Amino acid sequence: MLAVTEARQRIVSRLTTVSGEWVPLDLGLDRVLAGDLVARRTQPPGAVSAMDGYAVRAAEIVPGQWLNIAGENRAGHQAVEALPSNAVARIFTGALLPEDADAVMLQENADRDGDRVRFSEAARTAQFVRPRGLDFTEGWKGLLAGTLLGPRQLGLAAAMGHAILPVRRRPRIAILATGDEVKRPGEFLRQGDVLSSNATTLAALLRRWGAEPVDLGVAADDEQDLDRAVAQAERCDMLVTSGGASVGEHDLVSSSLTRRGLELDFWKIAMRPGKPMMFGRLGDCSVLGLPGNPVSATVCATLFLRAAVRRLLGQDTALPETKAIAATPLPANDQREDYLRARFVGIDPATGLPLVQVAERQDSSMFAVLSQADCLIIRPAFAEPAPQGTSVTIVNLRAAGV
Ligand SMILES: Nc1nc2c(c(=O)[nH]1)N[C@H]1C(S)=C(S)[C@@H](COP(=O)(O)OP(=O)(O)OC[C@H]3O[C@@H](n4cnc5c(N)ncnc54)[C@H](O)[C@@H]3O)O[C@H]1N2
Numbered sequence: 001m002l003a004v005t006e007a008r009q010r011i012v013s014r015l016t017t018v019s020g021e022w023v024p025l026d027l028g029l030d031r032v033l034a035g036d037l038v039a040r041r042t043q044p045p046g047a048v049s050a051m052d053g054y055a056v057r058a059a060e061i062v063p064g065q066w067l068n069i070a071g072e073n074r075a076g077h078q079a080v081e082a083l084p085s086n087a088v089a090r091i092f093t094g095a096l097l098p099e100d101a102d103a104v105m106l107q108e109n110a111d112r113d114g115d116r117v118r119f120s121e122a123a124r125t126a127q128f129v130r131p132r133g134l135d136f137t138e139g140w141k142g143l144l145a146g147t148l149l150g151p152r153q154l155g156l157a158a159a160m161g162h163a164i165l166p167v168r169r170r171p172r173i174a175i176l177a178t179g180d181e182v183k184r185p186g187e188f189l190r191q192g193d194v195l196s197s198n199a200t201t202l203a204a205l206l207r208r209w210g211a212e213p214v215d216l217g218v219a220a221d222d223e224q225d226l227d228r229a230v231a232q233a234e235r236c237d238m239l240v241t242s243g244g245a246s247v248g249e250h251d252l253v254s255s256s257l258t259r260r261g262l263e264l265d266f267w268k269i270a271m272r273p274g275k276p277m278m279f280g281r282l283g284d285c286s287v288l289g290l291p292g293n294p295v296s297a298t299v300c301a302t303l304f305l306r307a308a309v310r311r312l313l314g315q316d317t318a319l320p321e322t323k324a325i326a327a328t329p330l331p332a333n334d335q336r337e338d339y340l341r342a343r344f345v346g347i348d349p350a351t352g353l354p355l356v357q358v359a360e361r362q363d364s365s366m367f368a369v370l371s372q373a374d375c376l377i378i379r380p381a382f383a384e385p386a387p388q389g390t391s392v393t394i395v396n397l398r399a400a401g402v
Pocket residue numbers: 177178179181182194195196197198199242243244245246247248251273274275276290291292293294296364365
């Protein structure tokens with residue numbers, strides 16, 4: 001059995017980043033940048049007012065003393081480009097300051113009479129002024145290659161002056177559920193049938209990670225049916241199967257793949273859940289064979305499929321691991337690295353780290369427990385029993401996009 005980190009390394013090392021393409025800004029959501037995005041402009045482009053009021057030279061303001069109003073600057077309209085001496089300009093939020101103005105007086109503190117105004121207070125230089133380039137300056141590398149574009153990143157790309165974006169092609173990843181008993185949600189169920197939660201989870205994870213899931217449906221435990229389904233995956237970057245990975249006589253996935261020319265890289269990992277995971281290659285298509293148990297399939301996807309997708313998209317493939325404190329004692333572990341489902345139950349006052357409570361039941365079929373978990377506690381192989389308060393390494397499921 002292979003160690004988890006070695007298995008992940010092997011998967012990542014067999015994959016290469018997919019090609020890039022250009023998309024309009026509007027279609028950039030959830031895509032991954034193929035190159036760095038540099039600001040094409042400075043924001044704000046000049047000093048602008050942060051408030052509605054009057055642009056002034058701070059040194060000229062004497063409380064109670066009248067000054068002339070030279071004109072009015074609104075956002076997008078700079079009527080007063082340079083401020084005459086002993087004068088102010090009416091100004092509104094976001095408008096460019098006239099040259100030589102160095103402060104903005106709030107209109108709440110102004111007393112206006114026609115073309116004259118006086119103020120109840122003195123001015124501080126730079127008050128209510130946003131200097132040129134406060135947000136960013138031209139040439140700033142605002143978004144790096146490998147960034148998954150969310151709403152805020154898209155907004156920044158727009159603000160930096162990008163109307164089209166260089167992104168990675170979405171990797172096409174086929175999902176094939178297997179098993180006579182496995183039915184799609186909505187289908188008629190017989191005694192002993194199960195619903196294919198794995199296909200639903202995997203498709204959602206792939207979308208969230210920036211890939212394009214290709215649903216190949218469910219193949220029965222039948223060589224012909226499996227062969228037919230596997231053939232459909234050949235133009236994909238990767239085929240992910242669920243079920244039939246173990247040693248049962250009806251676990252036909254590997255024999256079907258082998259007949260079609262699978263080059264097996266490895267099968268079986270020293271981990272729980274997810275031991276019987278398989279990885280190999282079928283022509284140009286990588287193959288990841290996940291175990292059928294729903295928790296095993298999702299944990300393997302978190303540890304391996306996520307890294308594979310990130311590699312295809314040119315992103316960092318490390319697992320987001322952080323530290324936490326065990327809120328309950330932890331049992332000894334055997335030779336398989338364990339990924340225990342756990343919940344955040346508070347903050348440890350001594351360290352400020354999250355307190356994590358292991359779920360009582362850890363059976364790999366219990367998807368309800370996984371769906372309510374916040375993290376996986378990583379228990380190394382052969383770990384000794386650990387008391388409450390032990391520092392542990394966790395995978396934050398939300399941070400991993402799971
Ligand atoms: N003698 C041994 N038996 C088993 C071993 C072993 O080493 N020796 N390994 C066990 C481990 S660990 C796991 S994990 C499972 C993996 O089994 P398979 O990958 O062959 O999965 P199946 O037998 O096809 O299914 C297991 C379980 O999951 C349900 N399932 C299958 N597909 C889906 C789906 N798409 N959505 C939801 N649930 C699904 C299926 O009905 C079964 O209940 O093997 C152990 N056995």
